[in-house]
Amino acid sequence: MYAVELIIVNKDGVRDPEGETIKRFVIEEQYSGIIGEVKAGKYVRFLVEAKSKDEAESLVKRIAEEKRLFNPIVHKIIVRSERVEDGSP
Amino acid sequence: MMLTLSSKEMELVRSTLDREPNEAEWKVVDALWSEHCSYKSSKTFLRSLPTTGQGVIMSVEDWQDAGAVDVGDGWALVLKVESHNHPSAVDPYNGAATGVGGILRDIISKGARPIALLDMIRVGGLDAKGKWLLKNIIAGIASYGNSVGVPVVGGELSFDPTYTDNPLVDVACVGVVKASEIVPSVVRTPGLKLVLVGFTGLDGIGGASFASRKLSGMDEIGAVQIADPFAGKILIDATLEVRGKVEAMKDLGGGGLAVAVTEMANGLGARVQLERVPLRVKGMSPEEIIISETQERMLFAVKSENVQEVCRAFEDYNYPCEVIGEIVSEPRITFTYEGKVVVDLPSQLLLSPPLFVWPMNRKVRTEEVKEVSVREALSTILLHPDLGNKEWAYSQFDYEVGVSTLVKPGQADSAVIELPNGRQIAVKGDANQDLCEVDAYECGKAIVAEAFRNLASVGARGIAAVDHLQFGDPRKPEVYQDFVDSIRGISEAAKFFSVPIVGGKVSFHNEDKNGNPIKPTPLIVMAGLVEGKYLKPRVEEGWLVLLGITRNELRGTLFSRLFGGRGEVARARLMEDLLASELIIKAINESKLTWNKDINKGGLAGSLLPILASGHAVHINTKAVIGTRDLLSILFSESGGRFLVLTDDPHWFHIQASRKGIVASTIGKVTKGKASLFLDDVELPLEREVERYLNMLEEELS
């Protein structure tokens, strides 16, 4: 079993007002200069029965594309995974 | 370099300048001369719209962003409509949201406080793609409108395969301002400082040209813009705070700084130092700064002594505000970057694109007729999503904010809003792609008439309108003919009703992926003042009176969209619309009715849905319907000039109608009970249809 994490964020070059606002109004008061870019996104976690890490990740990628879990015009996805025994994180 | 200019236009630029423009200059000309900014294919005909009239304070001819009309006690109503069709096709959430942001800035750039929004949405159907589009469009509009605290008070929703690839997302906004405090968008004197607020980024580069081209798929990414409603709210609040301290203001829309600066200078000149523009991303080139279409920015012309005070209001919110240049008397638009001249062009060249009148040709229209029984037609029409209850959409809007929404969205055919002077206005947007597809001229008249009737149905008389003309590629003769015809129709009707068209927009290149144009979809948004009382309609037991003549006109209707055309094209007989509307307003003031509805989509049958859905049965005697004996026409004809009225005094309507020169007939009654239509005493149970009417969108889209 693999725990596959799908992270959806705006593409590079596409604005992220939420991340910008968090940086400008929450972080910069105190941590100015230390924190560079801040990005907000969506996180979806799948438990996948698969033979390999590759198989698990490409399945999630395919689902994300077919089912429009993200809009390729605006978003990019990051897919990463780790092997788990019983499905607990 | 991607330009939309034709070789002829480029030749004209070269010969006027007597030199080859540099790349940045080409981009500036391209933006200013784009269809989106210059109206070069439409202006000749737009000039036939009646733009002046009693009460008009500011109209389109003034080169302003939105029109304004007097609503009494020194107050003016500012009105504007715009679409965001192409951006919404690729990113419906951000496309629709940025559309709302843009229309709001058009209103505030007149110094007016936005008080209501309308949204008119058209998608292909309730298939997977249509659902994805619609859900995201509504969520995008809700996100922006709610976040900035402007209520969405009404709109339209239509499902037609013609919009499958090219959805239409129209948003309209009304605002209020003291007439004496309206801020112009152009300057009259040199020496004023140009102040830019908001960050400039890479997003939306080339959007004006994008809107002026047809959709070609995935390569349009650069033009996608991300909505930032929070920044939009700051911009609204701070702009309205400083409106008394600026000499002119303009929002940055299509064509970015290039267009805003040139149009604001309005024949005078401007010098802009691009290195002073606050940037969101590092390393933008001077050309990119000039044409970037980043949202949530405004340009002000300010006297030197007021600059500090203006900027302080923005800095209070941690929002960038910089002097980027000044207005000069020499009529040239000059952009420099760190001392180097990037663009230097004569104002007049930029403001005078060549106008086009394209070839025209009448489209041959054929319609296949499908056989259908009355019962089947009734079910199919009543189950059509165009007529469905729109609570699913409205409930996502914060329509109570502002504590002035008197008649709420969905409650009647128009919303009613209270103005700061205590008077009330009604607003409504109307389009009719079915009729426009068969006769754009009659359709132009009909949509103005429909909007006028919609306002009358709550007690208001139309005082001003804006139009939005949405068509395919103007270079196609059949498209251009429809375009011209619809303007003629709108002009005539607007003149007839004395409702000036105080602003408008044109959107061409709305096509499917095979290059077929959408059905012509001109749209009218009208505002009216309540004359005396307004109506909060409620369905009760009573008599059904039909005002007006029902004609055998099934072509260009929802019925013909589904079953093909029969009979004639519904023609607009404006006098009937005017007289019937006046009678309705009188009836509201004398409390002679509890509920009424103008008859439009789905005909008489369609207008029964809200009655049936309120726990009532409807009895209709078809012989009492004046004008036709054809049962399909009686039920589904969309002839104008008609209202269905619920009253306990039908006699009053008969007398008043004959005094006015129109007809009224008591065609039946409404009784408490389950949803059934008794057609000449034959019961047609409609519980399934009514159940679906109430829950269709919720079920399909939740």
Add this chain to the structure above:
Amino acid sequence: MRTAVLKFPGTTCEEDVVKALRLVKAEAEVVKFNSFDPDRYQGVVIPGGFSFGDYLRAGTIAANSEAMKGVREMADQGKLVLGICNGFQILVESGILKGALLPNLKLRFITKWTYVRVSRKDTPFTRGIKDVLLMPIAHAEGRYYLEDEEEARELAVFQYSNPSGLVVEEVNPNGSVQNVAGIANQAGNVIGLMPHPERASFSKLTPDGSTDGLEILRVFGK
């Protein structure tokens, strides 16, 4: 009572609240978040809207602001604090009120007129008030959550109910525990609710001509 109506960037309902407060003769004014002096006021209302765009979580960025330290001071001094909608979200995010406000079960913004039962009448806002009030909600994140349901019921001042005041699950618009629409602190001087009393203060705007919102706001006129 001198009452501050606190405006954060993104607040949308400040003028509506002032308009309603004037009806009950409160001495109310809009105060910007960066110029708020708690010592000048006996009461404060945090109105609805989308403070800081509701980015990250509704109310959370405003909860971190200096202005909210001032609100906490007032709360501790026993002064009156009312949070409406986004104001309620800010109060829970800043820990002045207990619990959390999660996304509605339908995961979307909902505008709806709702009946609420007044479950606690030991607060200055609800003393002697009617049993059932009609007010509209308008929010995307209003599902009240507190792990200890018993405590939630004890804190609850308003619970979504049917028109006769029966708290039943069918009328719960967003999935709140115990149908909670609003709560108070133990002392009762700090109250937060999702429905908008200011929108239920003008008879021409309400479905039945009632003005139940004024019942809650009246305390600021004293």
